[in-house]
Amino acid sequence: MADFDHRLVLIAAYAAFNARAIDAALATMHPDVNWPNGWKGGRVIGHDAIRAYWTQQWEELNPHVEPQRCTTDDDGRVTVDVHQVVSDYAGHTLADEQIQHIYEFENGLIKRMDIQRI
Template sequence: MDYQPILRQLYQDFNARRIDAVLAHMHTDVAWPNGWEGGYVSGHDEVRAYWLRQWQQINPTVEPLSFETRPDGQIAIRVQQVINDLAGRLLSDDQLTHVYSFAHGKVRTMVIEH
């Protein structure tokens, strides 16, 4: 299955803060990295709560740059992540790799590689 269009849409929805649209493509038992506070969150409710907390403190935007399907079936996406504070001041501007795995057509895990 070609997950690239779904993943591109996920980034667009995340950047537009359409949380329900993003969660609709996630497995109910998704494991998602808490790149802001550390560790992982699990499931739709924890991911929602994490993002809502994050967006009250910082304003991240993440744009996909390239896609690679790995031999194990995971999809690695090189992204440009720009984080501003709520006043619009730049806090960071980095390239990272997000690695996704899927189960039953939904995002099951995401890992951040630096």
């Protein structure tokens, strides 16, 4: 699949995440997606696990991620430079940082995501 298609998938995924539209976000992911638990550590596998992770996370935190730049390496992994702001529901900013999300795709869907601090 071309880079352009991957970028469209990622744009849809970020928009859905920021809108708290879990079903729309999961539609961009492979059923066996491997996802980092950036909140408490470890990884979650599959749609049900991501749904549970995000639902629990959003009860306590209000993260917002804005993709800034997207590149693809020779192995087809897509790196997205992201501006991430995490607040609590009292309006206190807990994190305001630039990070990288690194994606692997399978059949046009997100198969794996990793977080890299920069």
